[in-house]
Amino acid sequence: MDASRLWQFPIKEFHRMPRGILGPGAYEMVGVEAKNLGFKRALLATSGLRGTGIIEDIIGKIKYQGVDVVLYDQIESNPKDYNVMDMADMYTKEKCDSFISVGGGSVTDATKGARIVVANDGRHINEFDGFNKSERPDNPPHIAINTTAGTGSETSWAYVITDTTSDKAPYKYLAFDETCPVTLGINDPVLFFSMPQDLTAYCGFDVLAHASEPYVSRLNFLPSLGNALKCIELVAQNLRETVCEPLNYEARYNMMYASYMAAQSFNSGGLGIIHAMSHAVSAYYDSHHGLNNAIALPRVWEFNMPANYKRFRDIARVMGENVDGLSDVSAAERALEAAIKLSKDVGIPKNFSSVGDYTKTRIGRGTYEKWSGPKIVGDEKDADRITRHLLGDGSTPGNAREATYEAVKPVVQHALTGSYS
Numbered sequence: 231m232d233a234s235r236l237w238q239f240p241i242k243e244f245h246r247m248p249r250g251i252l253g254p255g256a257y258e259m260v261g262v263e264a265k266n267l268g269f270k271r272a273l274l275a276t277s278g279l280r281g282t283g284i285i286e287d288i289i290g291k292i293k294y295q296g297v298d299v300v301l302y303d304q305i306e307s308n309p310k311d312y313n314v315m316d317m318a319d320m321y322t323k324e325k326c327d328s329f330i331s332v333g334g335g336s337v338t339d340a341t342k343g344a345r346i347v348v349a350n351d352g353r354h355i356n357e358f359d360g361f362n363k364s365e366r367p368d369n370p371p372h373i374a375i376n377t378t379a380g381t382g383s384e385t386s387w388a389y390v391i392t393d394t395t396s397d398k399a400p401y402k403y404l405a406f407d408e409t410c411p412v413t414l415g416i417n418d419p420v421l422f423f424s425m426p427q428d429l430t431a432y433c434g435f436d437v438l439a440h441a442s443e444p445y446v447s448r449l450n451f452l453p454s455l456g457n458a459l460k461c462i463e464l465v466a467q468n469l470r471e472t473v474c475e476p477l478n479y480e481a482r483y484n485m486m487y488a489s490y491m492a493a494q495s496f497n498s499g500g501l502g503i504i505h506a507m508s509h510a511v512s513a514y515y516d517s518h519h520g521l522n523n524a525i526a527l528p529r530v531w532e533f534n535m536p537a538n539y540k541r542f543r544d545i546a547r548v549m550g551e552n553v554d555g556l557s558d559v560s561a562a563e564r565a566l567e568a569a570i571k572l573s574k575d576v577g578i579p580k581n582f583s584s585v586g587d588y589t590k591t592r593i594g595r596g597t598y599e600k601w602s603g604p605k606i607v608g609d610e611k612d613a614d615r616i617t618r619h620l621l622g623d624g625s626t627p628g629n630a631r632e633a634t635y636e637a638v639k640p641v642v643q644h645a646l647t648g649s650y651s
């Protein structure tokens with residue numbers, strides 16, 4: 231008898247999460263933490279924070295403790311394979327012994343990838359697409375200072391890289407590796423104040439995706455469920471404030487915890503086709519991960535609801551909807567309404583083909599010739615290639631509802647050109 235056919239996911243696995251420090255002033259401890267971890271010469275990885283003063287401030291704190299710093303500040307949104315390889319090359323040439331990353335998920339992910347490359351004799355990062363492809367257990371140490379309430383990469387075993395060189399390119403893959411969790415994750419809400427309003431909204435929807443996907447996933451990983459539901463509640467209660475009042479400390483603080491806890495939920499609880507669709511659109515258009523999630527989320531919730539109305543009822547309740555006396559089906563529909571209302575309130579575009587310029591727009595500005603753009607077209611070719619890319623994504627097996635080409639393509643088409651208004 232093949233017992234694996236009796237259950238969809240008969241054996242679950244709890245993936246490790248790293249040490250973290252969280253709270254106002256936490257980032258100021260980076261120098262002391264680096265020294266205590268034995269860092270002598272750290273590669274400091276970052277992207278678009280130049281000019282905010284944050285990088286200069288952090289470098290000063292590290293050097294004050296006697297740790298040398300080598301700066302790599304070229305990491306792009308949707309981190310590219312060439313970012314990872316350049317960073318690994320610099321690390322080796324400069325004889326560094328550690329990494330410190332300062333930024334959102336792109337920066338943390340690229341640095342996780344560079345550590346795997348360094349630990350595996352400089353092999354190309356795209357060779358590690360998949361689950362636990364790394365062959366060396368000891369990556370260089372890594373302190374990750376997070377600056378967005380979004381990916382939570384500073385506490386997960388996942389990293390996402392855009393392949394621009396293999397036969398599959400352009401291709402954005404989600405890799406998981408037990409060797410890649412950071413040594414220490416630092417979350418300081420003070421650093422989130424500088425996030426522009428549009429990116430705050432997009433990253434907030436990334437958090438909502440990280441929490442809702444494991445909550446309804448077929449993995450049904452019980453330790454993830456409590457965190458996930460709490461995160462959905464935190465997003466519903468705080469995202470509007472962080473967008474409308476960027477200096478609202480309490481809202482930023484709550485979104486910081488939502489981001490952190492949501493990543494811990496999906497770390498072992500799985501994701502779904504919100505993320506798979508998001509990765510596909512980024513692969514072809516280099517558009518923002520959180521923005522893509524925000525557009526995909528209500529469509530995927532609607533698609534997934536018949537697989538588990540009761541879980542969506544729970545989601546509606548923690549989003550503030552009164553579901554007393556409603557059937558599970560009617561209550562679940564309130565969750566969808568709440569998500570659509572939230573997306574409108576924080577300025578999410580109604581579909582992919584209506585996305586215009588936003589802060590750090592990558593559309594059409596990448597250096598890679600195969601990216602389409604500047605505008606997301608949304609035609610039959612897009613619907614087909616995005617659906618195919620989606621079906622091969624590492625997030626898809628955990629989706630609440632079985633994803634087939636025929637079933638998912640209309641969902642993708644609605645996200646490309648449809649509307650809820």
Ligand SMILES: [Fe+2]
Nearest residue numbers: 381436440505
């Ligand atoms: Fe995400």
